[in-house]
Amino acid sequence: CPQTGTSYSTHEVSLGYKEVAEPAVYIKFQLVDDAASILAWTTTPWTLPGNVGLAVGSDVKYCRVRITEPPSGNWEGRGSSEVGEELILAKDLLSDVLRHQVEVIEEFSGSEIVGKAYNPLFPDAIDRGDSDTAWTVVPADFVTTTDGTGVVHTAVMYGEDDYALGMEVGFPAQHTVGMDGKFIGGTHDSLDGRYVKDCDSDIINLLEQNGRLYREHIYTHDYPHCWRTDHPLLYYAMDSWFVRMTAVKDKIIKYNSEVEWAPEWTGTGRVGEWLRNIKDWAISRERYWGTPIPVWICQDCDHEHCIGSIEEMNSMKTDSSPSPKELHRPYVDDVKLHCSNEGCKGEMVREPYVMDCWFDSGCASFAQWHYPFENEDKFKGSFPVDYICEAVDQTRGWF
Template sequence: CINKDGTMNELAGKYEGMKLEEARKAIIEDLKREGLLIKQEDLKQTVGCCWRCETPVEFLPTEQWFIRTLAHKEKMIELGRKIKWYPEYYRKRYEDWVRNLKWDWCISRQRYYGVPFPVWYCKDCGRIVVAKEEDLPVDPRLEGYRCECGSENLEPEEDVMDTWMTSSLTPQITTKWVEDREFFEKMFPMSLRPQAHDIIRTWAFYTILKAYLHENSIPWENIMISGYVYVDKGMAMSSSKGIGESPEKVIERDGADVLRYWATCAGVGEDLIYREKDITRGKKIIIKLWNASRFAETHLKDYKREKAELKIEDKWILSELYRVIEEAESGYKNFNPNKAKRAIENFFKNVFCDFYLEMIKHRLYGNDEESKKAAKFTLYQCLLAILKMYAPIIPFITEEIYQELFREHEGDISIHVSKWPEKGEVDEKSLKLGRMATEIISAIRQWKTQRSMPMSAEVEKVVIESKEDLKEIEEVVKGTMKVKEIEYGKVSEGTDIGFAKVEIR
């Protein structure tokens, strides 16, 4: 007894024409007046509301267009299992949704915008007239048509399609389903669908359904699920509610690379909290990458790509690099850029910058040409690999550095069309000795910091106790920390002192 405009119709009797809330109040008053109201109290109950404006909604029985869906539930589960889900546990959410479906897919909407149904209703014979494929696209409200009975007295369908009716065809549209069938056969199904977890029940499900109905196929081989972005109070970001930060403002203020770096803070399938400190952290990393590249540029200006005999620290950093290349590659291949980013960042910040760059400064500014050549070779290889690994996450800064430092030598017109960095063989001995060198350097740094000494201050003597032979890393420790003499002490029997015990005098 409710009209489409929210007023009561003729079935409501004396309440006809009233708005819903007015009618409810009038009914209560009538019950009171007749002495029929026994009790009145407020009750908490679930009320359907518009997700955008939170206005309560009423459901009206109306004729709509549907796609038969319930008959295909088992097939939808079967097809869902042919797709690889990242993370895998979201497949269960998809299957739970499919199993609990209770109605077919209503594909029509009563809106002012959308894709029109190419349908007319013949007023003479009652037929439903559907436009021929070669006549599409067509708006039935603007264009006439002829019925099989010969009549042109047709009434256009005024409903438009549900938005998921068209967005569920994105794999077909992207692969030129209609325009180029040969191309479509080559590209369909697609390799990946990235999307958020809240639309598994809509976009993912309907896309799988449409691919089955049209092609008897899955639409893509992999689906990568992302989470929501929340603000500190745990509320989901919403532009309509004014909650959160505009990405355009962040890009204008900090740059697109910074925003992209922040976006990879979440693991695949995880929600993400927007915090300024995370934005700042990403900005610092990008500035650090720029500064490291400027340092490298001063030493690689006339670089001739000559390979020299590598020193222990060169072999160590390259071994560390080969391991992080493998870890980053695994992250990207499994659609987890967060895993890749964490591996790259740890290597770049805590290994390459904090240690290796400091280890080679005395060599780069020294007079030993062979040592300098080896340091330049290693610096070149490491920085180029870091840029390539970072490029999918921060494409702009990596491209700019590549163009200035590497394009002339590498030949590729862009870092984004260059090959992924190659993994060499890990030198286990150099890896172990290099890590021991960083432990000793850290101990000397701490000793200097505690005494408010600059890192460039000379140290007379360092005594190292270790079960290992550390002669090979003596030069790098001395050169990095300005140590005049290293003495090796004896290790007490039956003690486990780890890598080394360092005493500074």
């Protein structure tokens, strides 16, 4: 969330979906050494400066078409194409996408255009570096013909599938947007330093001026919003700490089946469905207030060490480190530790993150007794709890 300046876990993201009507665009990606353009669709124009690849389905049937007549019927929004222009898109989506009269020149499977290169939309936004695949067509198994054009615009840093594909094929992994939600300097003169969601219309104008916009339309869909601020969230690749929930998925599902839920559908439906599709839990937050993540990393050898108690922290801290007044920021950030990696004389610095607040809440049953450090009898005498009454939203919160 650009407003709070922090990442959210998948269950927090699920709390704030809203129906929105936003511009979606069909973009013409001009092939290198070819007269045709590949047509791709996106509902997030702000990600287009970060485009580094196009994904196709290897077995999907595609068509190369030539525009023979101007568009028929009403033309919604900006964009255009000239008679004689050639476009490539999935055969099954021709009638859904095109507004011009066309003739089909050629049909082929997606595998036949894999490797083709195209010209970047924003040449100065991304540095190719040593990537051999930047701005080329690659195969991907997530490509479908249920909507769009059968070609997926790929911006590595702004989508889960995009990132996984980029890491697999070697696309450049560079941000065009900062953590504040504003375009980074060097992206484009008219975009630099501006909030991305305010730039959609200007990006569409730029693409139209450069002859890259086939057409736009208003698309109504559900989009995640911050549950704290109500602002739109951005899918954004960043470093985070995770709890590997997928490793204990079966155990959690078993425990859930032993809970007597009322109403019953809460456990079998809402919670049960969530657990069956559980993902690893992103627990780190880029916030000031919260429970500090107790991980220190050596500045010399990158060794990581998770502290399990105040006693352990004090036994490892350097002579120059203060004894923190309390374990919250900023005091705990000043504590430096001797590296625990054998043979290393380096200094360890705490990771500058705090915990997801729901992690705190989930610890309540044992943390209230300071267990496992003391009060073992009290904890075992009161756990598991007999009865909890909460609003339904908490089933994906502290539950």
